[in-house]
Amino acid sequence: MGIVFHESSREFHLYNHKVSYIIKIMENGQLGQLYFGKRIHDRESFGHLLELAARPMAALQQDFGFSLEHVRQEYPSYGTTDFRLPALEILQDNGSRLTNFTYESYRIFGGKPVLCGLPATYMEDEKEGDTLEITLRDKLLNIKLILLYSIFEGEGAVARSARFENPSGKAVWITRAMSMSVDLPDCDYDWIQFSGAWSRERHVKVRRLEQGIQAVSSTRGHSSHNHNPFIVLKRPTADEFQGEVLGFSLVYSGNFLAQAEVDTYNVTRVMLGINPFSFTWKLESGQSFQTPEAVMVYSDQGLNGMSQTLHRLYRTRLARGVWRDKVRPVLLNNWEATYFDFNEEKLVDIAKAAKEDGVELFVLDDGWFGARSSDSSGLGDWYANTERLPGGIKGLSEKIEALGMKFGLWVELEMVNPDSDLYRAHPDWALQTPGRTSSQGRNQLVLDFSRKEVVDCIYDMIAGILSESKVSYIKWDMNRSITECYSAAFPPDRQGEIFHRYILGVYSLYERLIQNFPEILFESCASGGARFDAGMLFYAPQCWTSDDSDAAERIKIQYGTSFGYPVVSMGAHVSAVPNHQLFRFTPLETRGNVAYFGAFGYELDLQKLSEDERKIVRDQIAFMKQYREVIQFGTFYRLQSPFENNIAAWMSVSEDKKTAVVGYYKILNDVNCEFRRMKLKGLLPDVRYLVDDKKEWFYGDELMHAGLVTSDPSSGQAYPGNHCTDFWSKIYVLKAQ
Numbered sequence: 001m002g003i004v005f006h007e008s009s010r011e012f013h014l015y016n017h018k019v020s021y022i023i024k025i026m027e028n029g030q031l032g033q034l035y036f037g038k039r040i041h042d043r044e045s046f047g048h049l050l051e052l053a054a055r056p057m058a059a060l061q062q063d064f065g066f067s068l069e070h071v072r073q074e075y076p077s078y079g080t081t082d083f084r085l086p087a088l089e090i091l092q093d094n095g096s097r098l099t100n101f102t103y104e105s106y107r108i109f110g111g112k113p114v115l116c117g118l119p120a121t122y123m124e125d126e127k128e129g130d131t132l133e134i135t136l137r138d139k140l141l142n143i144k145l146i147l148l149y150s151i152f153e154g155e156g157a158v159a160r161s162a163r164f165e166n167p168s169g170k171a172v173w174i175t176r177a178m179s180m181s182v183d184l185p186d187c188d189y190d191w192i193q194f195s196g197a198w199s200r201e202r203h204v205k206v207r208r209l210e211q212g213i214q215a216v217s218s219t220r221g222h223s224s225h226n227h228n229p230f231i232v233l234k235r236p237t238a239d240e241f242q243g244e245v246l247g248f249s250l251v252y253s254g255n256f257l258a259q260a261e262v263d264t265y266n267v268t269r270v271m272l273g274i275n276p277f278s279f280t281w282k283l284e285s286g287q288s289f290q291t292p293e294a295v296m297v298y299s300d301q302g303l304n305g306m307s308q309t310l311h312r313l314y315r316t317r318l319a320r321g322v323w324r325d326k327v328r329p330v331l332l333n334n335w336e337a338t339y340f341d342f343n344e345e346k347l348v349d350i351a352k353a354a355k356e357d358g359v360e361l362f363v364l365d366d367g368w369f370g371a372r373s374s375d376s377s378g379l380g381d382w383y384a385n386t387e388r389l390p391g392g393i394k395g396l397s398e399k400i401e402a403l404g405m406k407f408g409l410w411v412e413l414e415m416v417n418p419d420s421d422l423y424r425a426h427p428d429w430a431l432q433t434p435g436r437t438s439s440q441g442r443n444q445l446v447l448d449f450s451r452k453e454v455v456d457c458i459y460d461m462i463a464g465i466l467s468e469s470k471v472s473y474i475k476w477d478m479n480r481s482i483t484e485c486y487s488a489a490f491p492p493d494r495q496g497e498i499f500h501r502y503i504l505g506v507y508s509l510y511e512r513l514i515q516n517f518p519e520i521l522f523e524s525c526a527s528g529g530a531r532f533d534a535g536m537l538f539y540a541p542q543c544w545t546s547d548d549s550d551a552a553e554r555i556k557i558q559y560g561t562s563f564g565y566p567v568v569s570m571g572a573h574v575s576a577v578p579n580h581q582l583f584r585f586t587p588l589e590t591r592g593n594v595a596y597f598g599a600f601g602y603e604l605d606l607q608k609l610s611e612d613e614r615k616i617v618r619d620q621i622a623f624m625k626q627y628r629e630v631i632q633f634g635t636f637y638r639l640q641s642p643f644e645n646n647i648a649a650w651m652s653v654s655e656d657k658k659t660a661v662v663g664y665y666k667i668l669n670d671v672n673c674e675f676r677r678m679k680l681k682g683l684l685p686d687v688r689y690l691v692d693d694k695k696e697w698f699y700g701d702e703l704m705h706a707g708l709v710t711s712d713p714s715s716g717q718a719y720p721g722n723h724c725t726d727f728w729s730k731i732y733v734l735k736a737q
């Protein structure tokens with residue numbers, strides 16, 4: 001494994017046993033893209049893979065006789081014979097936007113550098129992989145462009161980013177700076193995006209890639225419910241288990257663009273980065289600009305192979321801190337149990353019942369601070385409401401700990417209600433445009449996190465509470481998109497920076513909190529899953545997947561989320577029926593069977609359940625404690641999609657492959673249907689597995705190739721006391737004998 005540079009051909013080959021990534025310094029000094037895919041043997045030159053022949057009508061690069069229009073490139077610019085959308089654009093003081101970045105030098109070193117102020121994957125030492133740093137320079141502008149490529153030992157993944165440095169003596173304006181761009185030699189792919197809205201995040205949308213531009217993006221200031229900064233290209237013949245798949249994931253939480261442009265020669269240009277729409281960054285002399293990181297994954301083991309690479313990488317080399325490798329506590333959150341209607345006594349009663357059933361962490365959600373009796377006031381006033389909580393957070397957290405549980409707290413630190421002490425004291429601290437009205441979302445405005453003094457003030461308030469109280473967990477919410485984005489603290493020619501500066505401010509606050517309170521488990525949230533992205537996972541190893549806690553809807557949401565993100569990162573709770581989002585009734589067993597595949601918890605008042613239901617809850621919690629290591633840290637396989645079938649299934653297999661937990665979900669009941677089997681994955685073929693409820697063993701090869709019989713009463717397999725309903729489900733536990 002490694003990165004080689006061939007002097008004679010001026011080619012870089014990054015490879016490990018899974019992937020190869022090959023770049024050429026072309027005759028004009030720019031970078032050509034030769035190959036990204038399954039590992040191939042190294043050779044002195046792959047130059048023949050570059051198309052340089054002049055075509056009719058082509059505008060030719062002077063002195064070189066070829067057109068960039070037909071050349072596959074690494075970080076392309078517009079206006080000098082390439083007419084596709086570029087990776088970068090720089091506005092100069094004479095009004096020109098042309099650039100010509102040519103090769104200057106390279107460095108290869110073990111390990112991976114940190115990206116200052118930005119989330120990124122990491123290597124713990126220099127043996128975990130290698131980094132290639134290529135420096136290019138636009139000689140006319142005297143601006144440097146440094147492209148970073150890191151390849152991880154043993155993983156089919158390359159992490160990329162770009163940095164601009166300006167030693168030129170005068171300012172330029174970067175109007176486009178993607179994290180990655182890669183030109184693929186054909187367009188024989190299905191494009192997959194993960195889209196939705198509040199309460200139906202990350203639904204899987206597939207379509208054939210076509211000539212022209214296909215893209216998803218966010219302009220909302222957060223990655224959004226609507227589209228996710230992660231896309232997949234798969235060969236049309238590839239499926240969950242076999243075939244070539246490419247995944248492109250952006251480690252960023254703000255406005256993004258993920259795009260594939262297929263030209264009329266069927267070359268596919270994929271790019272991912274900060275959304276150039278309404279973005280401008282003034283790069284003064286002596287300053288640098290670092291883009292966020294993008295992770296590119298290649299799998300020849302289908303969609304599951306691609307996802308498993310991202311799961312491993314993001315679980316172990318993006319998430320950080322003491323919680324990274326720890327199973328997550330079973331929690332109970334009071335939001336759907338009480339909404340804003342609570343006092344200390346009520347909370348302690350809810351917590352006591354939770355403790356009796358085995359819950360380990362009690363989380364107090366919205367409503368504990370300032371004058372927060374509804375969502376129209378109080379945000380920004382991070383001190384406890386002592387009418388509700390006479391002993392403050394300190395007193396309540398001590399009471400909860402005295403019950404033998406940990407205590408967690410909800411915050412929404414980026415926001416302010418106009419009806420708050422903070423806003424009354426600092427009306428200019430909200431993002432708002434001079435002379436324009438400010439739109440409110442959920443009665444709140446967005447604090448100007450591009451300003452250090454704002455972030456410092458919020459830090460001081462919340463750090464005060466965390467220092468004096470016993471808080472083990474924070475749910476960090478963000479409940480509206482950004483509008484009228486403008487900062488009173490920056491000059492007119494820097495207003496195009498504010499969206500990015502905002503998210504850098506969010507990252508800086510997260511970083512301070514996790515450095516100073518390293519034992520706290522953070523869960524990110526944005527009206528459910530509006531900021532479920534790789535950027536957040538660097539700070540908060542888990543994220544509230546969706547406000548929709550209906551079990552049937554959650555199967556789709558968790559299934560879609562699992563394409564790009566690990567099971568352990570998905571907050572998943574059992575809630576009451578009728579469900580508060582859909583008013584649907586689903587069996588308590590099914591609500592548990594879905595929520596097991598995540599960071600598990602409850603979102604209801606257990607005191608309101610019957611004794612029989614409490615018994616089920618106690619069994620669920622005991623089950624989760626027994627199997628959470630396998631479920632949260634095992635290898636996860638999607639087996640059957642809820643987007644295409646009435647029956648969905650997935651499974652997690654332990655690292656030693658000796659234990660597996662299968663989740664099997666039937667949405668609507670059916671009658672007199674076929675005799676069913678589900679082919680399992682990832683087992684040891686020669687090992688016998690005891691399947692718990694069948695009280696019978698089967699060889700791994702039978703379970704994988706003939707399948708596990710999953711037929712239920714609807715195919716005549718009824719046995720006393722067992723019948724199917726709508727939203728029926730089952731968990732199978734397999735243990736090697």
Ligand code: GLA
Pocket residue numbers: 335365366410477479525526527528544547
């Ligand atoms: C958002 C979150 C919910 C809950 C509420 C509280 O909607 O997604 O889980 O915390 O805010 O106001």
